[in-house]
Amino acid sequence: MRTRDxxxxxxxxxxxxxxxxxxxxxxxxxxxxxxxxxxxxxxTLGNHASVTDVLPRLLxxxxxxxxxxxxxxxxxxxxxxxxxxLEIARRGHELGMHGWCHEPWAELSPEAERExxxxxxxxxxxxxxxxxxxxxxxxxxxxxxxxxxxEAGIAWCSxxxxxxxxxxxxxxxxxxxxxxxxxxxxxxxxxxRVSRGEAAPALAPGALAGRLTAELDALPCxxxxxTLILHPFLMVEEAWCxxxxxxxxxxxxxxxxxxxxxxxxGRFADWLREPTRSCGLAPxxxxxxxxxxxxxxxxxxxxxxxxxxxxx
Numbered sequence: 001m002r003t004r005d006x007x008x009x010x011x012x013x014x015x016x017x018x019x020x021x022x023x024x025x026x027x028x029x030x031x032x033x034x035x036x037x038x039x040x041x042x043x044t045l046g047n048h049a050s051v052t053d054v055l056p057r058l059l060x061x062x063x064x065x066x067x068x069x070x071x072x073x074x075x076x077x078x079x080x081x082x083x084x085x086l087e088i089a090r091r092g093h094e095l096g097m098h099g100w101c102h103e104p105w106a107e108l109s110p111e112a113e114r115e116x117x118x119x120x121x122x123x124x125x126x127x128x129x130x131x132x133x134x135x136x137x138x139x140x141x142x143x144x145x146x147x148x149x150x151e152a153g154i155a156w157c158s159x160x161x162x163x164x165x166x167x168x169x170x171x172x173x174x175x176x177x178x179x180x181x182x183x184x185x186x187x188x189x190x191x192x193r194v195s196r197g198e199a200a201p202a203l204a205p206g207a208l209a210g211r212l213t214a215e216l217d218a219l220p221c222x223x224x225x226x227t228l229i230l231h232p233f234l235m236v237e238e239a240w241c242x243x244x245x246x247x248x249x250x251x252x253x254x255x256x257x258x259x260x261x262x263x264x265x266g267r268f269a270d271w272l273r274e275p276t277r278s279c280g281l282a283p284x285x286x287x288x289x290x291x292x293x294x295x296x297x298x299x300x301x302x303x304x305x306x307x308x309x310x311x312x
Contacts, residue, residue: 010223013261013271018223020261021216021251022173022268023069024096024158025230026135026182028055029081031074032102032233035137046080050233054241055084058232059091061245065252070265072098072135072158075120078127089129094264096133097124097154106140113142117152132156133265139175146170156269164225164272171269175227179215182231184208185240209243213250220259227265 012020029048033039062069071088075097078085089095099105100116100123108116117134124131132155136145139160149157149170156171165172177183177192184193185208190200203211212228219226228251235241255262263271 010225012225013263015258015261017220017258017261019219019259020225020263020268021219021254022158022225022227022265023067023251023262024135024175024227024265025058025069025071025232026098027102027231027233028071028073028077028084031076031080032137034076035102048233049236051081051084054232054235055088057241058235058244059087059093061248062093063091065248066256067248067252067262068092068094068264068267070094070096070133072096072133074098074100074102074137075123076101078123078129082127085124085127085129094133094266095124095129095131096135096158096265097121097131098135099137102137104138104140105136105145106138106142108142110142110144113144114148114151117148117154121152133158133269135159135175139177156265158227158265166273171272173225173227173265173269173272175229179212179226180229181208181212181234181240181244182229184211185234205237205239205243208240209246212247216247216250216254216260220254225268 011018027050029051030039030045071093073085073095085095097117097120100120103112103116105113121131132153134149134152134154134156135158141157141159145157146168150168154170156173158173158175160175160177162172162174164174177189177196183189184203185205187202190202194200215226216228228247230244230247235244251260251262254260
């Protein structure tokens, strides 16, 4: 049983729709494997299939569906895949920071957190890319994160759980694990799944596609805002590549039919800041976080604290 979404009854976007979906993609290339030490020793960098094979097809799929999204990528990709990042931006998508090399954010020391943000912002700036959004690898923030994000010039942040709203001049657009493909597909998330009252085994790609499309179909009826996270590296496997196409197809139809406002996070954050919006949304409305909020993963005070750290 889920908690009630306090954004239900609100109106979203320029057309005043009853629901909104922030469409996002996380991770790029071999960054997370480098961080975990699982990248094969001596293997050539800069040739990961998630970039060379999946990304071009994904960008075409989004173009064909008329969808724009936020790509949260590790800043090391500015060095490994500069042309790919520039192509994402050229296609009209937003780029956000996902750490420097997918370091477990909630475990960083104050010095390491500040340096990772500064180093990442410098890397994006060398490509002429303005970064305004941030999603912490693993989903967790530290007690220092709000101040450091403001210091770095970050305008909006998407952590695991918490409250949707503007706090201390940073917009928080949280996500729920149930709308993250990796949470359902990967064995390493089994402990988190069990802690949330779900079965330990991972879902098959076809089953996940069915579950996510059902969630999406219910959104226009139930109203409110949700955040979806898909991972290009999981689309290297053809089974989930097909599943992701099915999910994106459903999103495209719902958006094209005027049933939900599908939007990149930065655009949603800008809209949320507008003082003249007439959606009826409270300034610090609680996003629907489902089982996570009841287990202490999502609940936060005004300034975000540690949440469960998961390596993607």
